[in-house]
Amino acid sequence: MRSRFPQRVIPGFGVTLGFTLIYLSIIVLIPLAALFLSAASMTWAQWVAIFSDWRVLASLKLSFGGSLIAALVNSVFGLLVAWVLVRYDFPGRKLVDSMVDLPFALPTAVAGIALTALYAPNGWLGKPLAELGIKVAFTPLGVVIAMIFIGLPFVVRTVEPVLADLDTEVEEAAASLGASRIQTFTRVILPAVGPALLTGFSLAFARAVGEYGSIIFIAGNMPGVSEIAPLMIVTKLEQYDVIGATAIAVIMLVVSFALLLFINCLQKWRQARLKGA
Numbered sequence: 001m002r003s004r005f006p007q008r009v010i011p012g013f014g015v016t017l018g019f020t021l022i023y024l025s026i027i028v029l030i031p032l033a034a035l036f037l038s039a040a041s042m043t044w045a046q047w048v049a050i051f052s053d054w055r056v057l058a059s060l061k062l063s064f065g066g067s068l069i070a071a072l073v074n075s076v077f078g079l080l081v082a083w084v085l086v087r088y089d090f091p092g093r094k095l096v097d098s099m100v101d102l103p104f105a106l107p108t109a110v111a112g113i114a115l116t117a118l119y120a121p122n123g124w125l126g127k128p129l130a131e132l133g134i135k136v137a138f139t140p141l142g143v144v145i146a147m148i149f150i151g152l153p154f155v156v157r158t159v160e161p162v163l164a165d166l167d168t169e170v171e172e173a174a175a176s177l178g179a180s181r182i183q184t185f186t187r188v189i190l191p192a193v194g195p196a197l198l199t200g201f202s203l204a205f206a207r208a209v210g211e212y213g214s215i216i217f218i219a220g221n222m223p224g225v226s227e228i229a230p231l232m233i234v235t236k237l238e239q240y241d242v243i244g245a246t247a248i249a250v251i252m253l254v255v256s257f258a259l260l261l262f263i264n265c266l267q268k269w270r271q272a273r274l275k276g277a
Contacts, residue, residue: 032253039250042243050247055223056232060248062140063229064255067208070147074204075197078155085156086163100157103150108213115146116217138220143228146215151204158200162193195267202263209256 050056085097103111119126119136126137136142166189174184190197212230219226229252236245 035246035249035253038242038246042247046243047247050244051251055227056229056244056248058224059227059229059232060251062143062227063209063252066140066144066147066228067205070144070151070208071201071205073144073148074151074155075201078152078200078204079159079193079197081152082156082159082163086160087168100153103153108150108211109217111149111214112146112217115142115149115214119145119218137218138222138226140226142218142220143215143226146218147208147211150211150214151208154203154207155197155200158203159193159196162196166192195271198263198267202260206256206260209252 081100085093085100116137117123119129119142121127121130121135121137123137126135129136134141136145170188171184174188179187210230212228212234215228216231219228219231221227221231229248233245233248236242236248
């Protein structure tokens with residue numbers, strides 16, 4: 001007699017759900033809960049004292065503002081890189097495809113040293129840029145470039161499978177109906193890759209906000225100029241100011257979570273709207 005329930009390689013829903021909840025609790029929920037409990041013990045005066053510090057405010061502004069700019073740049077050029085890798089076959093394509101994953105595999109300290117050597121005033125790119133009056137290393141611009149470097153693979157690898165599944169016949173059909181290239185992109189391609197592009201944007205943003213190793217070398221870490229929020233957390237801990245470090249960490253967590261939640265809600269709303277159309 002055959003069982004009413006199909007045989008599965010992985011155990012049933014109850015067992016897998018239990019393991020999932022336990023794993024997530026140990027790895028994610030318990031550490032975050034401990035962080036919030038530590039922050040809850042702070043008084044209002046302590047919160048005001050920490051976030052009236054101009055260095056803290058400047059570091060938060062640079063971390064979130066730079067991450068937003070870097071994620072937007074990566075969304076544009078990541079889509080372009082994914083399009084080239086999917087739609088065209090050219091010599092060295094596999095090499096270029098492998099280079100996209102380099103920021104994943106490269107230790108962050110190595111990336112930071114490489115970017116600093118490249119964009120330093122006497123570097124290969126830094127020297128000609130300095131002659132044009134553009135200083136990259138030890139400025140907020142250098143911070144944004146480092147964030148772009150580490151965030152690009154997230155956009156490319158998220159958009160690439162969607163473009164691969166998008167048949168070229170759809171583009172040809174749009175062209176045969178009289179659509180221009182811009183109309184084909186905005187009305188056919190972009191709606192199809194839009195959710196994946198939003199996901200890549202959110203992943204690149206989240207990675208840039210929390211990045212530390214590849215930024216501190218090229219940033220120069222000048223207070224109020226090129227000091228990022230993760231560095232402020234480390235600085236507070238080195239000064240044995242655990243309360244200050246906790247407060248900055250909580251604010252970064254809340255803002256990042258709120259933005260990612262907004263992007264996910266926007267993504268679901270867009271998908272529901274496309275289904276209803």
